[in-house]
Amino acid sequence: MTKITIVAFDGTRHELAAENGSTVMENAIRNNVPGIEAECGGACACATCHVYVDEGWIDVVGEPEAMEEDMLDFAYDVRPTSRLSCQIAVSDELEGLVVSVPERQG
Amino acid sequence: MSETVETDVVIIGAGPVGLFAVFELGLFDMKCHLVDILDRPGGQCAELYPEKPIYDIPAYPEISGLDLVERLKEQIEPFDPQFHLARMVTRLEKGEDGWFEVETDAGECLRCKVVVVAAGGGSFQPKRPPIPGIEAYEGTSVFYAVRQMETFRDEDVLVVGGGDSALDWTLNLQPVARSLTLVHRRPEFRAAPDNVNKMYAMHERGVIGFQVGQVAGLKGEGGQLTAATIKTADGTMDLPCTRMLPFFGLTMKLGPVADWGLNLHENTVVVDTERFETSTPGVFAIGDINWYPGKLKLILSGFHEAALMTQAAKRIVHPDERVVFQYTTSSTKLQKKLGVR
Known part of the structure; x- marks a missing residue:
């Protein structure tokens, strides 16, 4: 299990034990983290699981691929740290990862 | 001003489940008109993930959303379904004569004996x-x-x-x-x-x-x-x-379905699991739009629901006919309807 933290828009920190191979989105949904909608169920087709990766984690998490970048066009207030949480797979490297949920999903 | 059409069944939503309903209803001699807000059939399969593979359609280890829709269109072709595309249903009411009136935003009025709501996540609307x-x-x-x-x-x-x-x-x-x-x-x-x-x-x-x-x-x-x-x-x-x-794509909203007086459970329509009928007799709901204890939002669940719904719809559309259960593998009657030679 890998420890990840999802910070809701109101500042509440959701500390989750995530299984390696699962996505950050799946963990958010399973644990009812508010603000992650995941309308399409993880197909990288809707941009409603948008999160901001904490500055210190950007290099580890990496850049979005072209398809994800395309979907981010539909998200609101996209920043250089924006990612779709359904495209971030949990692994040992992400132990301690922190992401935050934007004000709203599109 | 408005064009009026009469048919047996109006299906609201032309996604995979709405399309397959045409097949099941067709086997039991019910003619269908379909209404969809998108400009082509397929629903989420066509709009959200046309290229993405689906892995849980029986007998297809892998099939793309678009291919699934194409296969379904081919399968229902013998029943000649009529499509009303790029239309939103604005009104659904039961008239005094027992027929339902389904009105679209293009001014069409579809009169039918049975309504099947197969609207998935609702209607796609601009974000x-x-x-x-x-x-x-x-x-x-x-x-x-x-x-x-x-x-x-x-x-x-x-x-x-x-x-x-x-x-x-x-x-x-x-x-x-x-x-x-x-x-x-x-x-x-x-x-x-x-x-x-x-x-x-x-x-x-x-x-x-x-x-x-x-x-x-x-x-x-x-x-x-x-x-x-x-x-x-x-x-x-x-x-x-x-x-x-602003062009930020489409999102799914329950939309007008909420205004038709159907019992709802968190943005989905409550149905029974024998007929998949809503709180309004004669109005059925199948696929992602419905809710019952244990509901799974899977395409395959929607297919099953379409088959059971058809049995109940048949009794409404053709009340004097006996409903005979038959297999497409052996029934020459069914095969004739499918154009098998």
Whole structure:
């Protein structure tokens, strides 16, 4: 299990034990983290699981691929740290990862 | 003014489950009309994931959303379903004569004995970008689709987005508008490369403006837009404009289904698990739109629901006929309906 933290828009920190191979989105949904909608169920087709990766984690998490970048066009207030949480797979490297949920999903 | 059609069954939603319902209903001699808000059949399979493989359709280890829709269209062809596409159902009511009236926003009136709601997640509607105060300008200065080009004649138009719609309308409205600026958050587009090249060529000739950034706010009064505040990498700037066209894709909203007096459970329609009938007798709900204890939002569940719904629909549409259960493998009657020789 890998420890990840999802910070809701109101500042509440959701500390989750995530299984390696699962996505950050799946963990958010399973644990009812508010603000992650995941309308399409993880197909990288809707941009409603948008999160901001904490500055210190950007290099580890990496850049979005072209398809994800395309979907981010539909998200609101996209920043250089924006990612779709359904495209971030949990692994040992992400132990301690922190992401935050934007004000709203599109 | 309105065109009236009579049929056995109206299916609201032409996604995979609505399409398969045509097959099941067809085997039992019920004619179907389908209404869908999208301009082609397929629902989410066509709109959200046409290219993405689905792995849990029985007998298909892997099939794309688009292929599944094509196969279903082929399968229901013998029953000659009638499609009413790019239409939203605005009214559903039962008349005194026991027939349902289904009205669309194009003014059609479909009269039928049974209604099947197969509307998935609801209707696809343009996404409203969460720009503070945008509602005040909708319908006067801000539009989510171009219904008439005249609305944009001699106006200062801002097109926002990076997809095909944004590019198409940038190219089409440029000759009509007084000025046109395209705003997109990055210099790359997910649109037909040819159109992207044309847009950049027009920008180079100074015919249109192109600004990398995101709209953060709107300025104006009484619904009349005067400028949009754009957040760019270097700070914020105001772009004067009188019309704005945001193209941020589509989202699913329950929409008018909520207004038809059906019992709901968290944005889904409550049904029983024998007939998949709603709280209104004669109105059925199948696929992702329905809810019952244990419901799974799977295409295959929707197919099963379509088969059981058909048994109940048959008793309403043809009350005097006995419902005979038959297999397509052995029944020559069913095979005749399918055109098997």
